[in-house]
Amino acid sequence: MLTDVIKSRFPNIVTQACVDRVDNFIVIKREGIKDIASALRDDPQFDFNLLMDLFGVDYLHWEEKALRFEVIYNLYSLRKKHRLFIKAPVPEEDPSIDSVALVWPAADWYEREAWDMFGVRFKGHPNLKRILMYEEFQGHPLRKDYPYNFRQPLVGPKN
Amino acid sequence: MLLNIGPSHPAMHGIVRIVAELDGETVTGAEVEIGYLHRAFEKMCEQGPYNNAIPYTDRLNYVSPLINNIGYCLAVERLLGIDTTERCKYIRVVMSELSRVTDHLTCIGASAMEMGAFTVFLYTMKAREFWYDAIESVTGARLTISYARVGGLKSDLPEGFKERTLRAVRETRSVLKEVEGLLNRNRIFVDRMKDTGVISAEDALAYGITGPFLRSTGVGYDVRKDQPYLVYDRLDFDVPVGEHGDNLDRYYVRMEEMIQSMRMVEQALKDMPGGDIQVDTKGRVIPAALMVDEAKIGHTQDLKSVEVEADSTLEGTTKRFHDNVYSSDRRVALPAKEDTYGNIEGLMNHFKLVMHGHGIRPPRGEAYFPVEGANGELGFYVVSDGTDKPYRVRVRPPCFPIMGALGKILTGDMVADIVPTFGSVNMIGGELDR
Numbered sequence: 001m002l003t004d005v006i007k008s009r010f011p012n013i014v015t016q017a018c019v020d021r022v023d024n025f026i027v028i029k030r031e032g033i034k035d036i037a038s039a040l041r042d043d044p045q046f047d048f049n050l051l052m053d054l055f056g057v058d059y060l061h062w063e064e065k066a067l068r069f070e071v072i073y074n075l076y077s078l079r080k081k082h083r084l085f086i087k088a089p090v091p092e093e094d095p096s097i098d099s100v101a102l103v104w105p106a107a108d109w110y111e112r113e114a115w116d117m118f119g120v121r122f123k124g125h126p127n128l129k130r131i132l133m134y135e136e137f138q139g140h141p142l143r144k145d146y147p148y149n150f151r152q153p154l155v156g157p158k159n
Numbered sequence: 160m161l162l163n164i165g166p167s168h169p170a171m172h173g174i175v176r177i178v179a180e181l182d183g184e185t186v187t188g189a190e191v192e193i194g195y196l197h198r199a200f201e202k203m204c205e206q207g208p209y210n211n212a213i214p215y216t217d218r219l220n221y222v223s224p225l226i227n228n229i230g231y232c233l234a235v236e237r238l239l240g241i242d243t244t245e246r247c248k249y250i251r252v253v254m255s256e257l258s259r260v261t262d263h264l265t266c267i268g269a270s271a272m273e274m275g276a277f278t279v280f281l282y283t284m285k286a287r288e289f290w291y292d293a294i295e296s297v298t299g300a301r302l303t304i305s306y307a308r309v310g311g312l313k314s315d316l317p318e319g320f321k322e323r324t325l326r327a328v329r330e331t332r333s334v335l336k337e338v339e340g341l342l343n344r345n346r347i348f349v350d351r352m353k354d355t356g357v358i359s360a361e362d363a364l365a366y367g368i369t370g371p372f373l374r375s376t377g378v379g380y381d382v383r384k385d386q387p388y389l390v391y392d393r394l395d396f397d398v399p400v401g402e403h404g405d406n407l408d409r410y411y412v413r414m415e416e417m418i419q420s421m422r423m424v425e426q427a428l429k430d431m432p433g434g435d436i437q438v439d440t441k442g443r444v445i446p447a448a449l450m451v452d453e454a455k456i457g458h459t460q461d462l463k464s465v466e467v468e469a470d471s472t473l474e475g476t477t478k479r480f481h482d483n484v485y486s487s488d489r490r491v492a493l494p495a496k497e498d499t500y501g502n503i504e505g506l507m508n509h510f511k512l513v514m515h516g517h518g519i520r521p522p523r524g525e526a527y528f529p530v531e532g533a534n535g536e537l538g539f540y541v542v543s544d545g546t547d548k549p550y551r552v553r554v555r556p557p558c559f560p561i562m563g564a565l566g567k568i569l570t571g572d573m574v575a576d577i578v579p580t581f582g583s584v585n586m587i588g589g590e591l592d593r
Contacts, residue, residue, distance in 0.1 A: 020524060020525070020526075021237060021240070021526055022237075023526070023527055049364050049365075050364055050367055050369075051367050052367060052369075052529075052536065052538065052555060053367075053538065053540070053553070053555040055540070055553045057542055057551050057553075058551075062544070072540070072553075074527065074538070074540070074555070078364070078378065078380055078385075081385055081386070083386075083527075085527070104365060104367065105365045105366050105563075105564075106365065106366045106367030106368075106560050106563065108563060109559065109560070109562075109563035110367075110559075110560075117201075130194075131193065131194055132193070132194040132197040132592055132593075133194060133197065134194070141199065141202055142201060142202055148199070148202050148203065148205070148206050
């Protein structure tokens with residue numbers, strides 16, 4: 001089992017490993033993301049050469065989640081044809097995690113989007129600025145406490 | 160010199176801004192700025208019940224909306240752990256491939272037009288019209304089709320769909336021949352496409368690029384082959400790959416993919432199981448309103464086996480079609496109109512699904528489903544908190560990573576190469592900015 005192999009390989013980083021429906025999930029400590037990322041990419045046993053996706057989820061008021069945010073990495077291996085989701089919980093007080101933009105250049109834009117939408121800082125990112133919203137935008141729209149009908153247009157009528 | 164291209168510029172279809180740093184006519188650096196079409200797709204999906212997100216998905220990649228619809232429904236179905244009927248799966252495959260052909264026709268037509276080949280654009284639009292005819296006959300709309308539903312499809316295929324589609328296949332094959340005749344040995348076209356916008360396979364993978372863009376570099380990754388979904392594993396098709404990763408190879412890959420898609424459409428139409436009418440209808444067809452009246456005064460004895468003629472806006476929701484394409488799972492599938500009108504179980508079932516606070520309620524958890532979109536892997540990651548609204552919907556937009564790499568691809572080329580390279584990205588603003 002892929003998740004078990006990864007868990008036994010990185011016992012200090014991986015806190016949880018499971019298979020949900022068809023997908024492999026591991027939960028890690030956020031400090032370890034850089035180490036596990038480069039190991040998963042370079043080790044021929046895992047060979048995760050594609051970072052398919054990277055995004056945040058805001059688990060506000062979920063009892064089973066100790067920390068508010070989660071950054072989810074969607075990895076795929078072309079040769080092994082397997083997929084892995086890495087979840088890195090991030091606390092509300094200090095929403096930051098190391099950037100993996102140097103491991104997979106694809107992370108550059110994805111991390112900018114996660115910063116824009118959730119306000120999670122990616123430490124070591126070369127150019128962490130908003131991507132979908134404009135620079136003057138206040139707040140982070142995909143957070144659960146951001147009202148969906150709150151308007152703050154750059155031009156045009158205000159609320 | 161800094162040259163600003165866009166956001167509103169005829170060649171930047173959609174709205175995107177490229178700030179190019181020039182040395183003479185050579186691009187020495189390019190910064191791509193997106194977000195001008197951001198409409199908060201992911202936020203809006205969280206505001207309503209599961210099926211309410213389907214019209215939003217139409218507007219992601221509006222050139223191939225059916226693939227988005229189907230991808231979203233497959234993700235929610237995986238979350239619920241349900242399966243749809245055989246016929247529904249075949250129809251979904253046919254509709255996805257139809258969409259892929261219209262997408263590639265648009266892409267090739269538009270990028271040829273940007274290089275002055277206006278004839279090609281008109282020819283591909285002519286062919287696309289036949290596909291849109293077929294799509295319109297099924298869904299009632301050409302672009303914003305909202306055809307798939309969680310657990311099935313809005314309605315079964317109408318009469319004459321097969322003939323319409325096969326006609327579109329015939330017409331498109333002849334148009335593709337004409338397009339090849341006009342472009343493949345066209346000096347201007349080949350000179351501008353060949354060896355421009357080059358990306359190596361390693362770079363493409365590092366940037367997370369999938370779809371025709373990745374395949375043009377020689378990597379044959381295709382979700383339909385590598386993680387087959389629906390009935391793709393039963394169909395015979397090839398995945399075309401390029402060699403050089405330049406604009407010309409991307410053009411060839413797209414041309415070949417259309418041919419493969421049409422092959423798949425033909426096979427799927429041939430193999431598609433005919434939906435048996437599961438209930439004995441006794442040949443009686445009565446207007447729906449009469450059935451409601453009958454049921455109200457208690458004449459429900461024979462109603463279970465009666466077929467009604469519903470209003471034309473409800474076409475495809477009566478038993479005859481309904482059971483072919485809808486899952487039998489009561490948690491997600493609206494009952495056939497006969498049941499809603501004719502018996503209390505059906506009425507309650509309908510009520511539970513459409514009323515506020517009821518609806519489809521997947522168990523707490525999360526699921527991801529990737530499908531092969533026209534531009535690459537299109538994935539929906541859905542998080543459920545157990546209520547009738549999705550807690551979070553994340554879409555993996557296939558042209559997002561390509562746009563992320565665009566600055567790098569453009570660097571080193573000439574200013575004039577920006578247009579064909581950008582054309583071959585097939586950027587769709589709706590899907591890129593969501």
